[in-house]
Amino acid sequence: MSANSQDPGTRERVWRSPWRxxxxxxxxAYCVGGRSLYWGGWSPRLTAADLSRWPADIATFLQAAPGSFDGYQQVEKEIGVWDKTDYISGPLFAELKTKMVGVKGSVPTVDDIEDAPLAVQASPPASGLFSFDKYSSAPILIDAIREASGAPDWRRRLFLVPRAHVIRLSTSGGVVNQIEVDANGQRKFLTIDPTCAVVLANGTIEATRLALESFPTPLMGRNLMAHLRSNTIVRIKRAAFAPSLPKQLEAAALLVRGSTPQGRYHLQVTAAAVLGPNSEKDMFQMIPDVELLDSTLASQDADWSGNPDPTQPKATGAPPSWIDLSPDQTDEFSMRRAWVNLVKSANEDLLWRAMDDAAIALAQKLAGAPSNIQYFYNKDASLNAPGATWHADPPPPSTSNNRDDPANKVRDGLGTTHHEAGTLWMGTDPNTSVTNLTGRFHRIANAYAAGPAVFPTLGSANPSLTALSLSRRTALAITSRLLDVESDFTTIGSGGLRDWQMAGSGGFIELGANIIESVD
Ligand SMILES: Cc1cc2nc3c(=O)[nH]c(=O)nc-3n(C[C@H](O)[C@H](O)[C@H](O)COP(=O)(O)OP(=O)(O)OC[C@H]3O[C@@H](n4cnc5c(N)ncnc54)[C@H](O)[C@@H]3O)c2cc1C
Structure with a gap:
């Protein structure tokens, strides 16, 4: 870049595609926080049907009996999904939900209507504090690093190595003993003590590539899964809603769950007063800005409510998709790139069609009459071509998911959802799975994987809530292992500092479910 006019923008400097x-x-996103800086925040749970092919221990950990505190609930509180209505509420939300519940029985594949599980904590956790807003791992990590940096290096528990790219892990006798890394352009070799745990958390595809490069097994890279996604955009006249709705338009969101014999889908329904057809962009990807708020409110068309109302169906199955190491493509570190083979099956095509149809059918039921609804799409050209506008007829069913194909009116490409998962899946048997139930590689004593890579199946739910819940479980397993006790040891507490009273000076800290003496 030699002039300001050539500035590619932050996004272009951050995003790179390491695989083929x-x-x-x-x-x-090559940055601290990764794609959590960009994500939409949708955090639905996997349902019992989604978890039916998962190891029973993990399914129970994630989703215990209703009312009891389970793995999901803990993370839902941490990332702001709970309370679900602190971010999305108000008369439009209430009206939309009532109407949706009222019409759900008339669309055959729809099973349930739920409050939108968004990872946004909109109200302050206590008086005098700011709200946490949308969750990202970056602020928490930076906060912890700032706190740790107060101590001299020999006492610090947490370091961030900037501009570092892990190249390979070396093993000896089933233990990782060295990390090869490019740090700020220099090749470094970091010796790893056998008691140290190494966690591969660099995205499903890259974590799998690193594992294949470092300690391959024949199963690694199989079981690749992703979601299928469409974006159906409609606007519905205010006449279809209660006359008591306030004049000013509001944002509303709901989750619709559905199923067919081919699998399950969900619709992320968002309705908002927005400047263009992308309500998600203006809702939870927006940095609040008073001028934008003013122009958004000024742009509202009082005859149309929920303007527009995109629904984003998703579904999954388990197509024969996989990752391996490319024989002829290398990256800037001279390492083999991952080759990603992502395909969909005929059954998944049927499910995709059922989702697209359900989105239109639900919107039509909400509108009540054809004169109350319009659909946003490009009648004569492809999704990528300019010219999309409002139409009285619904988009014809899409027979393609290529954005350059005029036969595709609503569908995204297979690789675009950022929900790739499954290639280092968990299980109890080393012959049929890659990692164990704590996320540790079966044949490596001190290497773990974290993220959607460890999912046995993907189900119809955005992956982050489940990935975070399992990562928390992995972290606990690592810290507990380091604090191993004799077999006849019995605990005198339930873990944590609760119910203990401090006597004298000194201090203790909680680590996982353990109390350890603090050095301070
Ligand atoms: C626009 C957008 C919207 C999304 N919306 C949702 C949503 O609503 N709900 C949902 O559940 N999910 C959503 N996702 C997906 C979600 O963000 C990802 O599933 C999630 O971030 C994956 O987490 P991860 O830790 O596995 O990978 P990432 O978040 O990609 O993190 C990987 C990290 O590893 C680093 N890294 C990579 N290679 C190396 C290496 N060799 N050495 C060192 N570091 C390395 C990267 O710099 C990065 O920091 C969305 C994603 C995007 C982009």
């Missing part, structure tokens, strides 16, 4: 595939992928 027959379908386009947006790649990874």
């Amino acid at each position: 595939s027959q379908v386009p992928f947006p790649g990874l």
